[in-house]
Amino acid sequence: MHTDPLIQFWIAMFNDYGWFLLIPLLEQLRPARKQPLFRPGLISDIVHTYQPLALHPFLLSGLVYLLVPVSGDGPWQNGLAGQPMWAQFIALALFSEITFYFVHRLTHTNKYLWEFHRVHHSSAMLDSFSTSRFHLIDKAFFAAPYLACIAYFGATPEGVFVYSVFQGFMSRYGHSNINGPWFTGRLITTPHFHRWHHANAPEARNKNFSRDFVFMDYLFGTVYYPKGQVPSDFGEPSYSNNFFVQQWLPFVHLYRLIRKNPQGAPAASEQPQ
Numbered sequence: 001m002h003t004d005p006l007i008q009f010w011i012a013m014f015n016d017y018g019w020f021l022l023i024p025l026l027e028q029l030r031p032a033r034k035q036p037l038f039r040p041g042l043i044s045d046i047v048h049t050y051q052p053l054a055l056h057p058f059l060l061s062g063l064v065y066l067l068v069p070v071s072g073d074g075p076w077q078n079g080l081a082g083q084p085m086w087a088q089f090i091a092l093a094l095f096s097e098i099t100f101y102f103v104h105r106l107t108h109t110n111k112y113l114w115e116f117h118r119v120h121h122s123s124a125m126l127d128s129f130s131t132s133r134f135h136l137i138d139k140a141f142f143a144a145p146y147l148a149c150i151a152y153f154g155a156t157p158e159g160v161f162v163y164s165v166f167q168g169f170m171s172r173y174g175h176s177n178i179n180g181p182w183f184t185g186r187l188i189t190t191p192h193f194h195r196w197h198h199a200n201a202p203e204a205r206n207k208n209f210s211r212d213f214v215f216m217d218y219l220f221g222t223v224y225y226p227k228g229q230v231p232s233d234f235g236e237p238s239y240s241n242n243f244f245v246q247q248w249l250p251f252v253h254l255y256r257l258i259r260k261n262p263q264g265a266p267a268a269s270e271q272p273q
């Protein structure tokens with residue numbers, strides 16, 4: 001993207017702050033349900049979005065990048081380097097959806113990984129600010145395989161940037177409190193669709209793992225998307241809303257899990273939600 005440095009600067013600013021500010025506006029104009037803007041955990045979720053350790057997952061993912069054989073001659077290696085933007089967009093969407101789906105499923109079914117992903121699911125009230133609530137290890141676990149694909153297939157920085165602006169919107173929109181037509185959730189992750197993933201309802205357990213497009217859930221039979229119903233019971237209201245405690249708590253829970261069951265076989269009552 002050979003654009004003026006000033007335009008590049010404003011696009012980067014928009015990527016960092018645009019969706020973060022615009023989507024809450026849409027939530028106020030067209031809310032799915034009435035809920036307060038200033039809710040418990042809001043400050044912590046803003047800290048999650050802008051804390052400097054947000055770079056940490058990318059450092060970890062850099063390790064994976066080093067593991068990619070950059071000097072080999074695999075048939076698809078650097079295959080994206082000379083491709084037009086639309087082709088890179090489709091490829092990045094596929095990398096993102098496929099890696100996210102399987103990692104996400106694993107974080108729900110493995111009781112140790114669940115303790116880290118549980119931080120994201122602790123939000124008792126969903127809105128666009130809750131998008132960023134993640135444990136750093138969980139975030140790195142999600143990012144690593146996607147970034148490894150980018151490294152191996154040689155997507156250009158411009159292609160990755162354009163896709164990240166799209167994802168910036170989609171992830172905030174998917175968690176937002178915006179009303180919209182039900183059928184759109186057959187294609188993309190809408191607030192209605194992703195709310196079922198966060199719901200405490202037993203019938204929605206381990207469903208709707210998709211990131212931005214929902215085809216992986218349809219392919220692997222993990223869709224739960226009833227028409228005319230919207231869940232309202234989410235997360236764990238008793239979980240800490242403090243950013244630092246949220247980073248620490250999974251280790252406490254892991255320690256207790258290992259002490260209780262040193263052999264590692266999960267008891268039926270301990271299966272993750």
Ligand SMILES: [Zn+2]
Nearest residue numbers: 104117121197
């Ligand atoms: Zn999840």
Ligand SMILES: [Zn+2]
Nearest residue numbers: 120175194198
């Ligand atoms: Zn979520």
